[in-house]
Amino acid sequence: xxxxxxxxxxxxxxxxxxxxxxxxxxxxxxxxxxxxxxxxxxxxxxxxxxxxxxxxxxxxxxxxxxxxxxxxxxxxxxxxxxxxxxxxxxxxxxxxxxxxxxxxxxxxxxxxxxxxxxxxxxxxxxxxxxxxxxxxxxxxxxxxxxxxxxxxxxxxxxxxxxxxxxxxxxxxxxxxxxxxxxxxxxxxxxxxxxxxxxxxxxxxxxxxxxxxxxxxxxxxxxxxxxxxxxxxxxxxxxxxxxxxxxxxxxxxxxxxxxxxxxxxxxxxxxxxxxxxxxxxxxxxxxxxxxxxxxxxxxxxxxxxxxxxxxxxxxxxxxxxxxxxxxxxxxxxxxxxxxxxxxxxxxxxxxxxxxxxxxxxxxxxxxxxxxxxxxxxxxxxxxxxxxxxxxxxxxxxxxxxxxxxxxxxxxxxxxxxxxxxxxxxxxxxxxxxxxxxxxxxxxxxxxxxxxxxxxxxxxxxxxxxxxxxxxxxxxxxxxxxxxxxxxxxxxxxxxxxxxxxxxxxxxxxxxxxxxxxxxxxxxxxxxxxxxxxx
Amino acid sequence: xxxxxxxxxxxxxxxxxxxxxxxxxxxxxxxxxxxxxxxxxxxxxxxxxxxxxxxxxxxxxxxxxxxxxxxxxxxxxxxxxxxxxxxxxxxxxxxxxxxxxxxxxxxxxxxxxxxxxxxxxxxxxxxxxxxxxxxxxxxxxxxxxxxxxxxxxxxxxxxxxxxxxxxxxxxxxxxxxxxxxxxxxxxxxxxxxxxxxxxxxxxxxxxxxxxxxxxxxxxxxxxxxxxxxxxxxxxxxxxxxxxxxxxxxxxxxxxxxxxxxxxxxxxxxxxxxxxxxxxxxxxxxxxxxxxxxxxxxxxxxxxxxxxxxxxxxxxxxxxxxxxxxxxxxxxxxxxxxxxxxxxxxxxxxxxxxxxxxxxxxxxxxxxxxxxxxxxxxxxxxxxxxxxxxxxx
Ligand SMILES: Nc1ncnc2c1ncn2[C@@H]1O[C@H](COP(=O)(O)OP(=O)(O)OP(=O)(O)O)[C@@H](O)[C@H]1O
Ligand SMILES: [Mg+2]
Numbered sequence: 001x002x003x004x005x006x007x008x009x010x011x012x013x014x015x016x017x018x019x020x021x022x023x024x025x026x027x028x029x030x031x032x033x034x035x036x037x038x039x040x041x042x043x044x045x046x047x048x049x050x051x052x053x054x055x056x057x058x059x060x061x062x063x064x065x066x067x068x069x070x071x072x073x074x075x076x077x078x079x080x081x082x083x084x085x086x087x088x089x090x091x092x093x094x095x096x097x098x099x100x101x102x103x104x105x106x107x108x109x110x111x112x113x114x115x116x117x118x119x120x121x122x123x124x125x126x127x128x129x130x131x132x133x134x135x136x137x138x139x140x141x142x143x144x145x146x147x148x149x150x151x152x153x154x155x156x157x158x159x160x161x162x163x164x165x166x167x168x169x170x171x172x173x174x175x176x177x178x179x180x181x182x183x184x185x186x187x188x189x190x191x192x193x194x195x196x197x198x199x200x201x202x203x204x205x206x207x208x209x210x211x212x213x214x215x216x217x218x219x220x221x222x223x224x225x226x227x228x229x230x231x232x233x234x235x236x237x238x239x240x241x242x243x244x245x246x247x248x249x250x251x252x253x254x255x256x257x258x259x260x261x262x263x264x265x266x267x268x269x270x271x272x273x274x275x276x277x278x279x280x281x282x283x284x285x286x287x288x289x290x291x292x293x294x295x296x297x298x299x300x301x302x303x304x305x306x307x308x309x310x311x312x313x314x315x316x317x318x319x320x321x322x323x324x325x326x327x328x329x330x331x332x333x334x335x336x337x338x339x340x341x342x343x344x345x346x347x348x349x350x351x352x353x354x355x356x357x358x359x360x361x362x363x364x365x366x367x368x369x370x371x372x373x374x375x376x377x378x379x380x381x382x383x384x385x386x387x388x389x390x391x392x393x394x395x396x397x398x399x400x401x402x403x404x405x406x407x408x409x410x411x412x413x414x415x416x417x418x419x420x421x422x423x424x425x426x427x428x429x430x431x432x433x434x435x436x437x438x439x440x441x442x443x444x445x446x447x448x449x450x451x452x453x454x455x456x457x458x459x460x461x462x463x464x465x466x467x468x469x470x471x472x473x474x475x476x477x478x479x480x481x482x483x484x485x486x487x488x489x490x491x492x493x494x495x496x497x498x499x500x501x502x503x504x505x506x507x508x509x510x511x512x513x514x515x516x517x518x519x520x521x522x523x524x525x526x527x528x529x530x531x532x533x
Numbered sequence: 534x535x536x537x538x539x540x541x542x543x544x545x546x547x548x549x550x551x552x553x554x555x556x557x558x559x560x561x562x563x564x565x566x567x568x569x570x571x572x573x574x575x576x577x578x579x580x581x582x583x584x585x586x587x588x589x590x591x592x593x594x595x596x597x598x599x600x601x602x603x604x605x606x607x608x609x610x611x612x613x614x615x616x617x618x619x620x621x622x623x624x625x626x627x628x629x630x631x632x633x634x635x636x637x638x639x640x641x642x643x644x645x646x647x648x649x650x651x652x653x654x655x656x657x658x659x660x661x662x663x664x665x666x667x668x669x670x671x672x673x674x675x676x677x678x679x680x681x682x683x684x685x686x687x688x689x690x691x692x693x694x695x696x697x698x699x700x701x702x703x704x705x706x707x708x709x710x711x712x713x714x715x716x717x718x719x720x721x722x723x724x725x726x727x728x729x730x731x732x733x734x735x736x737x738x739x740x741x742x743x744x745x746x747x748x749x750x751x752x753x754x755x756x757x758x759x760x761x762x763x764x765x766x767x768x769x770x771x772x773x774x775x776x777x778x779x780x781x782x783x784x785x786x787x788x789x790x791x792x793x794x795x796x797x798x799x800x801x802x803x804x805x806x807x808x809x810x811x812x813x814x815x816x817x818x819x820x821x822x823x824x825x826x827x828x829x830x831x832x833x834x835x836x837x838x839x840x841x842x843x844x845x846x847x848x849x850x851x852x853x854x855x856x857x858x859x860x861x862x863x864x865x866x867x868x869x870x871x872x873x874x875x876x877x878x879x880x881x882x883x884x885x886x887x888x889x890x891x892x893x894x895x896x897x898x899x900x901x902x903x904x905x906x907x908x909x910x911x912x913x914x915x916x917x918x919x920x921x922x923x924x925x
Contacts, residue, residue, distance in 0.1 A: 168687075212675050325714070379687045387679050402769060414706045416683055416699060422759055422781070424774050428810075464810065465773030468781055474699075477683060488781070 006168060006376025007129050007140040008176070010368040011118065011156065013072040013199025013225060015339070016040050017369040018125045020133065021377035026180070026370045029132040037365055038128070042120045043067040044107045052124040064092040064257040066107050070227060071117040073199050075159070076152030078450060079103045083223050090231060092253050100503060115504055116512055118159035126163060140165045141376040143368050145200040146172035147220030147393045149439045149449050150481045151503070157478065158504055162512045168379050170478040173197075174204035175215055175390055176371030177337040181362050182208045183374050183386065189332035190216075192320070194350050194358075195368075196313060197338035199225040203317045205324040205331070214389040216324035217412050219316045224309065226264070226340045232305040233263035237278065237295060247286050255284045259293075270299045271342045303345045310349050317353055323412055334358045337367055389414050392475050399436040399445035408473050411441065418474035422488065429461045433469065437481070452503075456485050456494050469494055538571045538589070543662060558592045562733070569726075570664040577726070619644040635694055643697045646704075653754045655708035655721055663722040667715065674709040681705060756786035763795065772802045808838035815847045824854035842871040846881050853887055864888055872904075879909035886918065895922055 008026070010017040015037040019028045028036050035054065043056035044066045051059065060067040073087050079097040088095045096111055098104040104111040122142075130137050142165075144156050153170050160167040174193035181191070187208045195202040202220035206213055237259060238249045249255045262278050269276040275298050283293040321328065336358045340346060351357055363370075378386040391412045397405040398421065408419045423433055433456045440448030459467050468488040475481055485494035504512070538544070544565060554562060561578065578585050622644055623637070649657055656663050659673045679685070681702040683695075691698060712718040763778025776799055783792035811834035818827035828851035834844035849864035849871070865888050871881040886901035899922050905915040 209675060212679065214675075379684060384682075384685050384687070387682055388684065389678060389682075400765075400769060404769075406765065417703050417706060418699070420755070420758060422762055422778060424777055426771075426773070428814075465777045468777060 004380060005129075005133060005135070005137055005139070006373065006380055007126070007137055007165075008369045008371065008373025008376055009122065009125055009140050009142045010173065010176070010366075010372060011072065011122065011125075011142055011144075011159075012037075012040055012197055012368075013070050013227065014040055015198065015365065016121055016125060017366055018129050019366065019369040019373040020129065021373050026373045026377075028366050028369060029129050031128050032131075038121070038125065039069075040072065040121050041067060041069045042071070042117050046108055048108070048110070050120055052120055061254060061257050061261065064253045066093065067257075068093055068105050068107070068112075068117050070199055071105075071114050071121075073223065073227075074103050074105075075114045075118055076149065076155030077103060078151075081449075086223070090227075092257055100505070102503075113504055113508070113512070115155050115159040115162060118156065119162035119512065122160055122163035122165060126165060138164060138166050139168055139376065139380070141169045141171055141372040141379070142167055143171055143173045143176050143372050145195075145197075145220060145222055146174050146202040146204050146215075146218040147200065147222050148172075148479070149394055150396075150451050150475075150479065151439075151449065152222070153479050154503060157480070158509060162509065164513070168376060170480070171372060171375055171388070172202070172204065172215075172218065172390055172393075172479075173200075173368045174202045174218070174335075174337065175206070175213065175388065176369075176375065177335055177362060177367040178204070178206050178208065178213055179371035179374045179386060179388075180367040181333075181335055181359065181371075182213065183371075186210050190326065190330055191333040191335060191359075192317070192331050192354065193335045193337060194313070194317065194341065195337040196340040196346060197225050198340070199223070199227055201225060201313050201316065203313070203320045205320050205326060211385060212387045212389065215391045215414075216326070217320045218391055218393050219320040219323065220393070221312070221316060224312060225338075226267070228309055229267055229302075229306045229340065229343075230260060230263045232309070233266060233297070233302065234259055236305055237263070237293070240295065241283075241293060245286060245291060247284065247291070249284060252284045255280075258283065266297055267302065267343070270297065270302050271344060274299045299344070307345070310346055313346075314349055314353050317350075328353070328355055331356075335362050335367075337362060337364050339365055388477075390477070390479070391415060392417070392479055394439045394449075395441055396437065396439050396451075396473060396475065396481065397445070397448070399438060403445050404443060405438055405440075405445045405448055409475060413475075415475050415479060416477050418472055420470050420472050423456065423469045423471055424465050425459060425462070425467050426464055428464050430464065430467075431459050431461070432457045433459065435471065437473075437483075451481060454483055454485075458494070460487070460490070538586075542571050543664065544569055544571060544574060554592070554595060557588050558595065561588055561592055569662075573664055616645075616648060619648060634689070635691060640694060643694060643701060646701055647697055650701075650704045651753060653757075654725060655711040656725070658704055658708040659712070661712075663725060665718075670709070670712060670718070674705065674713070677705045678702065678709075753786050756782040756789065756792065759785065760792055760795065767795075767799055770802075772799055772806045775799055776803045804837040805841075808834040808841050808844060811837065812841070812844055812847060815844070815851070819847070819850065819854070824851045827851040828855060842874045842878075842881075845871045846875070846878065846884065849884050849888075850880070853884060853891075858891075861888060861891055865892075877908060879905045879912050879915070882908060883912065883915050883918075886915070890918075890922075898922060 005020050005022075008019045017028060017037045019026050030036055031038065031053075038053040039057040041053065041056040041060065043051045043059060043063055045051070056067060057069075060069070070087070070091065074084060074095070077084050078101045080101070084095065084103045094106040095103050096106045098111060098113060102113065104113050105117065126137060140160060142156060142160050144153055148156070157167050157170055174195045177193050177195060178191060188210065190205065190207050193202070193204045193206065200220065200222045201224040202218065204218040205216045207216055208214075241247065241249055249259060258280055262280055266276045266278050275296060278293065278295045278297060280293040282290050284291050321331075331354060334350060334354045334356060336347065336350065341350075341364050347358065375386060375388065378384050392409060392415050393411060395407045395411040396409040397407040400406045408421055409417060423435060425433060435454045435456070436445065437451040437454065438445050438448035439451050442448045454471070456469055456471070459469065469485050470488050471483060471485045473481060473483055486492065487494050557580075561574075565574070575582070575585055580588065619641070623641060646658070656665065659670065659677060661670060661673055665673075681698050683699055683702060686695070686698060712721050759778050760782035763775045763782065766772075766778060767775035776796060779792050779796035779799070783789070783796060786792065811830045815827045815830035815834065818824070818830060828848060831844045831847035831851060834841055835848060838844070845867040849867045852860045852864040865885070868881050868885045868888060871878065872885060875881055882901045882905035886898040886905065889895070889898035889901060899919065902915045902919045902922070905912055906919070
């Protein structure tokens, strides 16, 4: 039997972190070598085995095409999404279309679902925690960006399941950070959580009254983060190199990977100093001649290159305040979460916008995992210590005649929640009705994210328009949609067939999980885990 | 006589309908259906202060006004008798081992609250009076959210109460949404007073209607929701769907004749739509050679929409196909009207030609075939008959 510990896992785009509550205190679990975060990187060997975390990141330069990073930017999206196309252009690994309209990464001739990549990271995290606590663990609360859609949440939960975790709850990253900030402090204030990580940006406005954490509004962009800052530097240097040497570094995969790492390093450097040097000897060979790359970059240059990204995030802050119907002066505290908030320009702009110095007592890399652990502990306790009133970030609707979206659950509704909608048939003796569910704010259904299609079947034969089938859309505490239907005349439950966009089929989930189990057994033998108490 | 009112005292009318009230007293009484602050009441009435006080006092003498010093928090667990439905459900729980794991007081509270939620009164759902302050609204909201948040029962097996608890949580959230800001709260309060007044003036007998067994069905709210969906469907010209929604709404809540009216309003659209559907099936039937069925369908279409001359053409064609001599005159009339009203329709003329041939009026038949060809020069059938008739 596994222990009662619940892991709080921050599954980040670039770094992941795990924490647990022990004797009432939350603490981050360290890896061998004292690392407190794990790079969210998975690399494959030709024999199909994998490396995860630091080792994977270290060998990325020499093995770029088989090293998967930033998988979180792809998870739960459909292949045709513009974000997937953008990611495809930026990463050295290959992204192909899977059987359920989902993107997959192609490595050594095998297509891996994104859920599998995330599961590999989660499994590593589980192993780290088991080693640190010397016992078997299987319960977890996993965090996702607040602005994640239903599909992205579902895929994350599936990844947890594949990794052999019992995912008690999916919670939002900024909300988790607010728990770390306000837990057990008997606060009574309104706060804004600004979370700029490696891949995503979230802003949430909360009202904390002692043990109740009520999210008033949330907004964000799931494709705005540190990676985008790195890319700006990268592109700047590629351009300079091209004018100097007439050679496009994008053609050299290894050079590109080195440059990407160097860009990130330079960005981080510039948070602490005003100038840095990007020095990459033997970056490439042009006509048999080795070329070296050497540029110096000033903080002011970086700021000029990336200012618009920061401004984008500030605009989103304003809309979150508007949705919460609050003025800037109503906010008592601002929290900065995510590694990118170490950038001085970010701090400066946030401070200017909110007119106050951000709170200093949250750890930008660890607060999210700590909050998740607190939530997990509260859930399994006899008397819950925390009441979390979170919201759904995006409106949920169905496609109606003419291709329009008819909203059923508006964004920023407190979850769990449910709403009913009555559907009927359009032709005589019609036996099934197909309903397309979408998420997003666009008027046209096709411009929103498809969540899936539901087919109501076995409708009793009747003239057109006579059957009245009431469909209940429930969004659970994880922000994940469930659908049920009832025939209003007979009061009988109506059967529903769900075919969701971009999810894994049951068989595939099963085969991935068992594959994962056999690997886990091997690992057990290797690390020689102690049996549970 | 000695009753005194402070601006913030909360008043409420006695439950009994008082006997002889004059018009002014009745007006005031109707505004006292739910608890209201003295000053709010005064602002709602058209009279000067002195007159207002006078009417209030005389009303008090006749019916006895309840005066409460503080805004009421009517906790339903303490309050009033339990309805038969709730009692029955609680009885049933005795045989459900799962339900027995949650304490009875809580179960009872869930059932009573669910039943009350059918009144669609956000104040009542949050244990508040209509004049509750911002602070009271928020306090009550947080308290009730905590009481019914599913996380509180994360590891518990609630059996049938799982769904009820979730439902109650949603009710608390939605009620709070409706009254959390003072402006909306005022509007909701006004709506309630109006509703109370209407109910006060409706005779008791009419009000008591058979209640649904299932306390989970929020009849009135559901009717309204279905009605709204109907409006949406109507806006997008999905008339059948709209009509069905309106009908459903008015079945659920017959007191609200708005639903019935909406249904009446779109009836012509609906009939027209249904007619077009019947025409489709008539055409199909003719294709399949089922002239009897086609006749039935096209006559239905004509009944729905007498202005639909396409239906008339189809009906006449079916009559001819069936060879129903006794109805040839009907067909003739229908076609004549169709020919005039559908100036481009060649088939009407052709069929008219056929009718004339049946009636052995070949000259007129020729004229009709010619007209058919003028309308549609490609119509080979008309051509053939014309050749045959002229050849003779
Ligand atoms: N000192 C620093 N200055 C600037 N940026 C930094 C610094 N340290 C880390 N970063 C950036 O922060 C980002 C990582 O932040 P974090 O670990 O919070 O993100 P994540 O959790 O992986 O991503 P997400 O939350 O978006 O899924 C990276 O882009 C990294 O380059
Ligand atoms: Mg993060």
